[in-house]
Amino acid sequence: MKYFYYSGCSLEGTAIEYNLSTKAVMQALGIELIELEDWTCCGASAAETTSDLLSVVLPARNLALAAKMGMDCDFLIPCSACYLNLRKVDERLNRDEGLRDQINEVLQEEELSYQGGIRSRHLLDVIATDIGTDMIKAKVNHKLSGLRIAPYYGCQALRPYGGYDDPEEPHCMEPLIEALGAEVYPWSMGAKCCGAGLMTTKKEIAVELTGELLKAAKGADCIATVCPMCQMNLDSYQKQVSRAKGEDLRISVLYLPQLMGIAFGLGEEALKLNLNMAYTGSLQAKLRH
Amino acid sequence: MATTVKIPIKDQNLVSSLQDFFKTMLRDGDITGLMVAQHLPMKSSVMPTLVTDPDKLDAVDPLAPVFPMNAAKVVSKLTRKPLGGKVAVVLRPCEIRAFIELVKLKQGRVDDVVLIGIDCLGAYSNVHYPAFVGEDGMEATARFYRNIQEGKGTACDGFDLSPACKACEYPIAENADVLIGVVGMDIKDHLLAKANTSRGEDLLDNLGLSSTGEPEQRKKEIEKLVAERIAYRDQMFAETSEATADLEKLVNYLSNCVNCYNCRVACPVCYCRECVFLTDVFDHEPSQYLRWAKRKGILKMPTDTVFFHLTRMAHMSTACIGCGQCSNACPNNIPVMEIFRTVAHQTQKAFDYEAGRSLDDEPPLSIFREDEFQEVVAKMH
Amino acid sequence: MSEEKREIAEGHTAEDLMASIRENIRACMQCGTCTGSCGSAFAMDLTPRQMWRMIQLGLVDEILASRTFSLCSSCYYCTLRCPRGLPLTETIHALKQLAVAKGLAEKKGARFYQTFLETVRRYGRVREMELMARYFLIMKSPVLPLRFTPLGMRLMMKGKVSPEMPKFFGSGKLDAIFRKVKELEARS
């Protein structure tokens, strides 16, 4: 199996551990990731608030780079926002022919062109659909027994573009967690919004939404995430949220590939667990015993 | 709103004053005839008479404490088809109520009659009345009312009212076109005549009687009277229920029945042209009797007596108005009225129906309400 | 208004944006699914449904004066659930653009996005620390940096955010693309 790999800006910075653990896990599974040298930002949520065309051109540029390589493989994207932006290009192209010309006129500036056809897929989709539990089980050598993990999907990995899982009642992470030997913590918040998009601009709302999530996760050992924004929102603001909610809401929040890596026995260093903001002592203890 | 007038009592003579009133009515009212109970020569009772000549009203006595038949049946005969003239009929409350039931059963029409109801203080049984009445029927009526006025009640000279009358909670015919009020009135001075309908008003308007109001005293006495009767009635219900509590008791209760069907003949609401018990339906094959006898070694004859009463209850208890003519007619003193009223009371309550109250109430079996008898049908879904 | 903002916002005219916003919302039948689905609705002054209704009735100025559209966290629940299949989240983005174009955007949010895109234009990618620094600079708010300090400090301690400027691309990496986009939008 082979994928183009789009790490995106966050995974080079705040979410570097997501990046590295993803690569490590993929390597362990024998999956080849093809990184594009010249990739640029997908525009995040900034472009669409400013210019509609720019918001498709920026991700399209990356797809064009991949298209230039002339290989028949999908784009694997760990970051939900980047995934959404890249996938949006093809969704929009399908219903708007005029847009295709406009995009290509802009890309022409860099002598690039994109006609559509490369599937942009979220890391979670690839793990759940292509890799599957059988392949994972085969790699597990340190079962995460006794761990109760709350699967957190966030918004943009699921919405508006579904396909690989139910965007309202997602389940695809559950068999994966079980395949790692852990237990799924039953909760109904897996697809709810954490408010990450508002953390910098409308903090009070983000704190409220994050608070609801962390409250619901009480009882789990750990939250598993698949998006750098969700991760940061859930792990970095726990103190503030606890203060606002008046209760201790601290909990470990780990990326799904990190959890997989642990179960594969890849070692903390490779998975950069030391970089996680919320990796509680109790979880560490459980994992080490 | 209702027209209420005085019927003056002359010379303290209740009976003759009423006779005068009816004579005036037949003469001056817009009617062709008058049907009213009169004493008949040589007979110690009263009978309904249809009178067109005002001079033939000399023996009128609707207050006589006796009614050998429920006159609703004869009114029904008068009104099955257009009568060709308007007739005022003077009836007891139970007769009016029976007639209303018959009208609902298409056995009579109200178009050609004006219903005149007289307060009813009750009647003696057909057996007791001849002993009570003596030689002069009208004098006996006066005696009966004097007794009441003196506060001695309706029992007089050692005779008492029939149980049906004692249990009757409808002594006042509020549903008549014209109501003649006796209860609570000073019967030495005047009675009331009240028109409840426009038909009644038309009749009273021409009689030149002075208007009056309904005295408070009357209302009080009516309340008291009804209360007494309901108390008696409920006691009767309790006793009868007990006496017929199971099949065996019921069989005993009715064991004197000889299939004479008098009760059915006397019943004002039993309206079938021919009773099913007289038809081929009950023509059992002779061998059948023997087979029945063989089953238990003994068969009470005649057969089908309990079945007869049960069938009559099934057919008529929704329409029973409690006049008691059934008991009056029974040669073997079976308390037919008691069991019929007890059952009818329950049946009518179940359908939220009061037999004889008003033509506007639909008879129970002719309408279907989806929500009725939930205790029975709810489980059937 | 800063130079940068104008540069980016100039592309689309307010009228164009408004037309497409109205077009997006025409089929709305006021069922209220969006409002019920919105996680941020509790903080909004207009409900999303009211906002769409105002668009239909041409009351755009009132919308721009409200804070509703700026509170969208792009969770896409409304878009997913709208029985008319309307692109609601996209429309909110368009409203944000419109606010920028009209110079009505709430300062804090708009400037953050401005700063972000400016970084993208210059370097192709975004480095968080640099972004924050630029952002605070633009906001010229002494309070704001403090609000973010705790996190910034912690992130740095973890060695995640490099305080250095990115080095891999030269400045003006995506100039051509940004310029062309602007040109095309001005044309339409």
Add this chain to the structure above:
Amino acid sequence: MRKKIGSALVVGAGISGIRSALDLAELGYQVKLIDRAPNLGGTLAQLDYQFPTDHCGMCKMLPLVERDSASQFCLRKGLFHENIDIMLNTELVQMEGEPGKFEVTLRQRPAVVDPELCIGCGECSRVCPVEVADEFNAGLAKRKAVYLPVPHNIPNNYVVDLDSCTLCGECEKICPTGAIDFRWEARRQFRILVVDDELIVRDSLKDWLIEEGFDVETAESGPDALDKIAKQAYHLMLLDIKMPEMDGVEVLKRSKDMRPDLPVVMMTAYATVETAVEAMKIGALDYLMKPFDPDTLVPLVIKLYENLERAGEFTMEVGAVILAAGFDSFDPAGKGSNTYGYGEIPNVVTSIEFERIVSGTGPYHGKLVRPSDGKEIRKVAWLQCVGSRDMHADADYCSSVCCMFSVKEALLAKERSNGQVEATIFYMDMRTFGKDFQRYRDKAEKEYGVSFQRGRVHSVELKQLGGDPTIVYMDIDGTAHEEVFDLVVLAAGQRPPAGSDLLAEMTGVDLNQWGFCQLQPFSLSCTSRDGVYAAGSFSGLRDISESVIQASSASLQASRLIHSKGGGLAEASESEVAFRDVSREPPQVMVALCTCGDSLAQAAHLDEVEAFVSDLDYVSQVHRFESICTQEGWSQLEEAMEENGANRLLIGACMPYVYTRKLRDLGAKIGLNPALMEVVDIRTSVFPGNNFSQEQASREIRLALAMGVGKLKGMDPSLSAATPIVQKALVVGGGIAGMTSALGIAEHGFEVFLVEKAEELGGNLRRLYRTLEGNPPQELLEQTISKIQKHPKIHLYTNAKVLHSHGRVGCFITTIEKEDGSGETLEHGVTILATGGKEATTESYGYGQSESIVTQHQLEEQLHSGQINPAELGAVVMIQCVDSREEPRNYCSRICCSSALKNSLYLKEQNPEMNVYILYRDIMAYGFMETYYTQARQAGVIFIQYDVDKKPKVTVENGGVSTVVTDPILGREVMLEPDLLVLSTGVAADGQGQLAEIFGVETNQDGFFQEAEYKWRPVDFLQEGIFTCGMCHSPRNITESIAMAEATAQRALRILATMRVTAGSIVAEVRHVLCSLCEKCIEACPYGARWRDDDEGKIMVDELSCQGCGSCAAVCPNSASVLRGYRDQQIFSVIEGALEEIF
């Protein structure tokens, strides 16, 4: 019995299919009625309660005339009609030929249980180890693999669900009648070739399958396999895809060349699934996924084998095909997003599931408890439009029925709980567009306290684990509410039935964009293929009433086609069977005992029973037969009957209902009225499960027989007379409905008098110029008028009116006044009233005060005439529901919303700059009309909802009109100053009252004609022989009026098609000498079959209308009213028979 004159196939035995089949059967056609389900009834098998009566009433569809030709009991239990052949578990697999002469191939899935032998004892089910979800109870309960598909069927045969059956064979062993047969020995004849390059696969498959009794050979490569195939025939090949040398697909292709009939199943690993799917396109039957394990593989192969070997295929010729394939319910947890947590959150159910919850035959026996924990239900939410009106669910349409369905369910919940249940319905538009819907809804709200909450609920949530479903919803003003419910009911919308695409392809009919059958303009039954007609929800979304109408429309089309191809309705019926007159003979009863093999002899003392029966009065002889249910047993019985000349027959067997048709045939054969034959069940009560001793069993049997003899001996042997039919029809009203109806009848060769009061034909249609769908009404009008004028069988009277009419079905005499003032008396067998309705006038909203205020109809006319020029209009306001949907005209006129949509779309198209506002209460864009509502919104029409207690205000000043209305979303008043104000005043009755008096029929409180039964007899009057269609019945659009008119023609033909009609053998009579004329029986008769003849002074019974229900006999105190076959003496005898042993 009428001559069989043609045949038709009806696909789908739900309500529409049954209606169509009965229609055609009543006309004398031979009908094949098939359904892929193992039971009749479609969705309705699961529904106990129907709006508006909240009862069922399906039986009202049974034939009213010639009713002895069909079964006379609950249609949900079963259906027998002498002209209908029902095949269940059957699908249409091929259709060839031409309209009028189609060759259809049907495939019936194998019946493991022989229905002829199954006696429904249930032993098989008891021992079956498999438990799966019970479809009948919408999955709320479990059933076995051998089970009763519907618990109340008659006869009720067990069936084996091979998909869940593990083939353990336990049921076969225990079956007392040998009805279950898995045919193991046939397996040894079944040769399977296993082709795989891996030895281990070959060997294990071979071992497993040989163990199952199959004959197995193996091949190790493609060429090897082809070799073997060339040499000998196999019944099945299991073929690996990935093989060196030659891959499976190639082997498949080549084998198809050699042996095209050899079924091939591909074996594939996950990686090559797509190849396997491709292989299926080139002829593979199926594919199996590796890795294999015997527990899954073996049953799969066996199932294939069962289907291959035992699927009975056969071909027949039919003149026409009716597709009544029904619909599927939207699966809220299906593909896409599961917004409402269906299947995730406990106590979120669909409306069908709720229906099962309240059903007495449901899993909770009608108790209002919830599935998860049996807790009493006290608070329920209904969520409307789940999977309807939702682009995300690919449904830009309205499912039409869910609104009323939910209101009904809410009422049921209220009634079941004595008002304890708090019921809330969340909706966008309450679509109460049908007759009486609005009042029903109002009743629910005002009398029962059902709460109606406008607003679409976005999701159902579980706030805490193990908690109750929670709904967060918005008030119209935006206030958020959070409420917890015991139960949330999803009003799941409709979808095309699974496999509809295949069915469409096979039959050559087009589907619309949503996969429902595409209908032709102005028709509710014509498809794109001549000779193939659609009925019911297969063409989208219909309630029972509409389905029934549409089904009759389809059967009329089918009949018309068969007739035009020379089939022809029989003018006269063949000579009637002459029954022997036995009225002078004493009763002689022959008693036939079915000993059910020897099992009855084992269960009871048969000698003693026989002796007892022989001793009963009038029993002439007693015979024993081994099994009367077999052909052989039956012939023996026939012989015995013929030989001994008994004039009564009592059969003691099982399942009496099965014998209806057999007895009729026997009667015809030996000339004895089948009313003198009786079947009693002597088998069920002595089933092994009852654990009776031989003595007890003997007694049970004695009782049953004694009762049977009791009933037979008193049976009235006189024969029912036949009523002659005047084979002509009167149609009153020459609008589109009347004309269509007249044509439908005339085209079958019967004369029609068509009476129209106006000078010209056409009625309201003359004033319609466009339809919402863009079809041309004026062309339709022209064509129809021309057909009417040319038709030799139609006698047209214009400028004429009906003066007087009397008579009963079969012979009415009607006097009309003609154009010249002269009178004419018409004799006719049926009457159709199609006099139309009219646009209501109004005094509301300033109508009449300004030329700028017009009605919707006036708008259309003035647009057509050019009086209104859209280019000159800046703004138009339309107000819906003017004076309607509130007392006194508390009904929806159904067509105004579509008119408003039509006209607003037209205005927008003509002048896109125009502002168009529609002020509405609920937009009644039911069915596919929804998509035009969407279009109108998209076109920029502004819709503003108003409540009835907050109506818009209109002011007229100086010729200018202004309207103020409150926008509920913003809570602000909006002032509109239109150039034109259009009022949707709706449809009002138009003189039906007078006609009702003339024809002795009823009108409803709104003045429209009152049908016999809204759902089941929608075009009939209570009085048989009189029918109604079009707007005089209720508001409806052109197409709906036409369908209804076709239905009336069909109903009329049923009577006209024969010269005389015989009443049923069970009818009421009056013994006039006993009758006191109290008329109780008239009030009690549910069929209007009784009246008082004042001239004769008698109560009369119309034998054709009387359905033998016995209500009259029950209310009659002295048995003056009696029911033939159930006279008092008979019932006494039966009771005697039953008591003989007890007392």
